[in-house]
Amino acid sequence: MSLTRHFLIRTYGCQMNVHDSEKVANLLHHDGYASASSENDADVLIINTCSIREKAEHRLYSDLGLLRAWKEERSGRVLGVAGCVAQQEGDAILRRFPFVDFAFGPHNLRLVPEMIGAAQQGQRSVRTDEAADLARFDLPERHPAFEGQTPGRAYLTVMEGCDMFCSFCVVPNTRGREISRPAEGIVAEAISLAGRGVREVTLLGQTVNAYGRHDLRRGRAEIAGTVAFAELLGRLDAIEGIERVRYTSPHPIFYDEALIAAHGKLASLCPHVHLPVQSGSDAVLERMRRRYRADDYRALVERLRAARPDLAITTDLIVGFPGETEEDFRRTLALVRDVGFVDSFSFKYSPRPHTSAAELEDVVSPAEAQARLEEIQTLQRGLTLDYHRSRVGQTVPVLVEGGSRRGAGQVSGRDPHHRVVNFSVPREPGPRPGALASLRIVEATPHSLIGELQDSTSPGRAAVKPERRRADGTGRSAAVEG
Numbered sequence: 001m002s003l004t005r006h007f008l009i010r011t012y013g014c015q016m017n018v019h020d021s022e023k024v025a026n027l028l029h030h031d032g033y034a035s036a037s038s039e040n041d042a043d044v045l046i047i048n049t050c051s052i053r054e055k056a057e058h059r060l061y062s063d064l065g066l067l068r069a070w071k072e073e074r075s076g077r078v079l080g081v082a083g084c085v086a087q088q089e090g091d092a093i094l095r096r097f098p099f100v101d102f103a104f105g106p107h108n109l110r111l112v113p114e115m116i117g118a119a120q121q122g123q124r125s126v127r128t129d130e131a132a133d134l135a136r137f138d139l140p141e142r143h144p145a146f147e148g149q150t151p152g153r154a155y156l157t158v159m160e161g162c163d164m165f166c167s168f169c170v171v172p173n174t175r176g177r178e179i180s181r182p183a184e185g186i187v188a189e190a191i192s193l194a195g196r197g198v199r200e201v202t203l204l205g206q207t208v209n210a211y212g213r214h215d216l217r218r219g220r221a222e223i224a225g226t227v228a229f230a231e232l233l234g235r236l237d238a239i240e241g242i243e244r245v246r247y248t249s250p251h252p253i254f255y256d257e258a259l260i261a262a263h264g265k266l267a268s269l270c271p272h273v274h275l276p277v278q279s280g281s282d283a284v285l286e287r288m289r290r291r292y293r294a295d296d297y298r299a300l301v302e303r304l305r306a307a308r309p310d311l312a313i314t315t316d317l318i319v320g321f322p323g324e325t326e327e328d329f330r331r332t333l334a335l336v337r338d339v340g341f342v343d344s345f346s347f348k349y350s351p352r353p354h355t356s357a358a359e360l361e362d363v364v365s366p367a368e369a370q371a372r373l374e375e376i377q378t379l380q381r382g383l384t385l386d387y388h389r390s391r392v393g394q395t396v397p398v399l400v401e402g403g404s405r406r407g408a409g410q411v412s413g414r415d416p417h418h419r420v421v422n423f424s425v426p427r428e429p430g431p432r433p434g435a436l437a438s439l440r441i442v443e444a445t446p447h448s449l450i451g452e453l454q455d456s457t458s459p460g461r462a463a464v465k466p467e468r469r470r471a472d473g474t475g476r477s478a479a480v481e482g
């Protein structure tokens with residue numbers, strides 16, 4: 001019988017949470033654990049929670065209700081709760097669910113092995129203290145047994161926390177104040193990832209393009225080891241082996257000239273930005289405390305497209321925010337049409353505890369919010385399909401992820417514009433996950449593109465320098481045409 005203990009982490013929510021789970025998994029590998037293939041095999045189970053919407057929080061409580069049986073099935077099992085709900089409700093969770101051993105927030109990932117050890121001694125713990133120092137970025141390198149979600153791709157934390165306090169958002173309360181990681185550590189991690197075959201890094205931060213801003217403003221960037229975000233992108237672009245760089249999520253007010261220009265200059269910087277707008281009505285944006293107007297957003301999109309004409313822009317939208325009139329909603333529809341978002345995540349507003357919007361009156365009825373959600377999603381489906389159709393005929397480098405949902409023999413990956421491309425492999429062996437395959441787009445569907453394999457080797461960064469891209473504003477990219 002194996003003496004190795006196994007862990008499983010169930011993750012909800014955003015990329016930050018996914019990456020936090022990866023960090024915890026890596027710590028546990030370093031601590032001698034192996035990953036479990038199922039909950040049945042797991043000795044340690046951690047639920048990494050999300051509190052951005054009410055639905056996600058309810059899911060935790062129903063999960064926990066079911067996990068009592070899991071815990072009681074085998075003695076010595078350990079159950080922990082992580083993430084934003086644990087940060088806000090850690091004590092309450094331990095009171096309500098006596099079989100939960102520990103809860104910890106996003107600042108305390110490093111303490112997980114310690115908390116598991118304590119649980120094995122029968123001690124329950126809650127660790128939600130905010131760590132305002134840089135020590136939280138000091139995590140061990142990838143353990144040889146650690147496998148990221150997708151070969152060839154990795155997340156890379158550049159900053160954490162948020163100082164923006166949008167009126168609807170719990171993040172500043174759960175993830176704390178903005179703190180930027182020294183550039184040297186980010187570059188060193190990217191070099192190490194490239195050495196392990198990672199070709200694409202996604203820089204993570206709650207307001208990622210605010211990276212380093214406080215240090216620069218206070219004249220202490222040199223001491224803090226931070227640089228302007230555009231300069232950080234330039235340093236990553238220079239790393240051999242890193243062929244694609246993405247970043248998420250930026251805030252519209254933190255784009256400066258250098259960052260916009262970087263989109264036209266850096267060969268590794270992907271032609272896709274997920275740029276949350278939330279609403280197209282100035283009145284609603286003001287109540288949301290977003291600090292820009294709809295026309296500021298339109299102007300930013302124009303400047304970004306002037307730098308990179310084939311830029312694909314996706315967004316987040318909230319409908320039914322308190323006080324949103326029919327006219328406000330029409331303004332949002334107009335903005336969605338004007339920008340021509342390639343895709344969007346749209347949600348009905350739900351009030352979150354400890355946010356100022358939860359106090360707002362003039363609530364939109366659930367039926368009205370639902371009707372608006374359906375209308376905006378119908379509009380988006382049309383725009384996405386139009387965009388997909390505009391891509392037919394192009395040849396693009398696709399980073400292969402693995403089997404496609406479309407069925408056996410189908411493989412799936414992402415192109416530089418972050419669109420899913422499915423294709424079949426005419427003969428084995430096809431391109432392996434993590435490889436860059438050259439594909440000709442032959443068909444557009446509402447959710448993805450269909451490609452035909454040209455060959456499975458990468459043309460390097462798979463693009464001519466952005467300065468040489470066709471600047472005809474058609475949204476088609478000469479750069480990715482073979």
Ligand code: SF4
Nearest residue numbers: 162164165166169171
């Ligand atoms: S910028 Fe606003 S929406 Fe984004 S994490 Fe910060 S408070 Fe939340």
